[in-house]
Amino acid sequence: MILYDQRIPASLIEFGIQIPVKDSRSIKTFKALLDDPKLLPLREHWHHDRIVETISREDLLRVHSANYVNRLYSDGLEQEIISTFELIDAEGKYYRYAPETATRPLTDLFERLLTKAAGSIQAARLALDHGFCFSFTGGAHHAQHDFGKGFCMMNDIVIAARKLQHEKKVDRVWVIDVDAHKGDGTAALTAGDSSIRTLSVHMASGWPLDEPAVFADGNANLSFIPSDIDIPIESGEEGYYIERLQKGLNKLAENASADLAIVVCGADPYENDELPSASRLKLSLEQMFARDQLLYTWLMERNIPSVFLMAGGYGEDVWRVYAQFLRWVLHLRHASHG
Template structure:
């Protein structure tokens, strides 16, 4: 492998991504982030290619999200019902892990502007709204990263292209009154969240959707988004819970299908000359090694590994 080629795509990772003690048999595969890092290292990706984020502060989040929610969550006094909606038991570890993961996506957006593309080894917390969290998402990193990109002088419009199997409802709501952020969601029609929000473009998919049909929708979604909105930058949520073996997905997308999707997104962004910041999104196989195999398609498509 040519090391100079490898170094062209910055990666963002912190060990804290996988450092969260959860109850036995908890549904969230917290180990996968460290496992992706370990796999990339084993495949020859140099450690110098990885950038380590520093946790955001609650005050930084309060510029965008409800101060009462940020305070309640970070101080551990959020209503128990609100914590159950998030799906994690509260701990100081959870807060530090979440503040660092969100910072990782913001860092990824900066690196994408500098290098053309960058990939975070976590991210995609798209069920978090301004004043509450849900579905394992505390703070919405995608919207925060979009606002960060808009601070750059050359960036006037950001596309959030969400291919996680679950609709990016929090992102859609957060961006609903921001004409500079365009949201696209390709998701399972009969899947969480049961109450969908309205993205700028929504592509609901039937249970059992297979590769050919899915990739046709991805191609159409990319064409519509770029022709309608003409973004200056893209944030890509590359969720792999669309995979046929995913426990929560209900779609029938193969591993080559995931790779083809990721290649299509990167190639479209490259052809349009716009930077792309990618996050790994959801993926819920209990077999962590098998799950890493699917997530690895994003890094293959980004040219990080062969």
């Protein structure tokens, strides 16, 4: 099952934001699936084409502070977007941002981000119904309780988990984060809550772990709050990635199972990803495929419904990571029975 609403671009260029998230990562991935002669005739069985779920303030308030949510619904929204997407540098200059090229107001981005977050909830519902769903949106794992960070304005991962727990659709949730960067917001938001267990395999150094552990104002850096299982990978250790991930997954399952797994399935560990802050981890296309096959197979063997979120993936080549995995999954789930 795939949730892909083609009305929602991946790129932020219409807002003047020049972060290298490309529309091609969605468009080319989907085209690769439609170009498959076995999958195309079965499209109505695997493609959900509309995000119909909505996000309310109540949904946000289960995860984020009232102060932050109020700022998002106020005249302060533009400043929150500028801060979250790091559009102004320490010298006060625009960074990866050219407002004169924008065709839409920056504040319009908020509604799109709400829709993307709602997509994670909808995809999780589809996973509970069908056993698996891959969403072409979601995975904003850096958003914290009181602020956005690292291109992540609201933590849709925890929002989805909390909403489904609130509705008593699930009790225990696993978050398995294989994005290049540590899932720091998710770890902080769920710290001490045994109902949501977190695993993050990520670059051992670099952003956000190159920030100080304690800021100049004396406040602790929330990015250093540990996940339940952290698997740091140093540059040059890519050959151990799959083995360490396998051990981490087995450790995750030692105590109790889960009613739902949310996989933050970023493509930015791929060696051809174009985001500079992800460059310390360089997995080959073959290693990325092995990662995704391991995650899917391991969860299916345990009968745990799983929602995979597209998460981080930057540049013109990352679609290959998603396409190879989804072709394989859809053949397993649909084409082999067609």
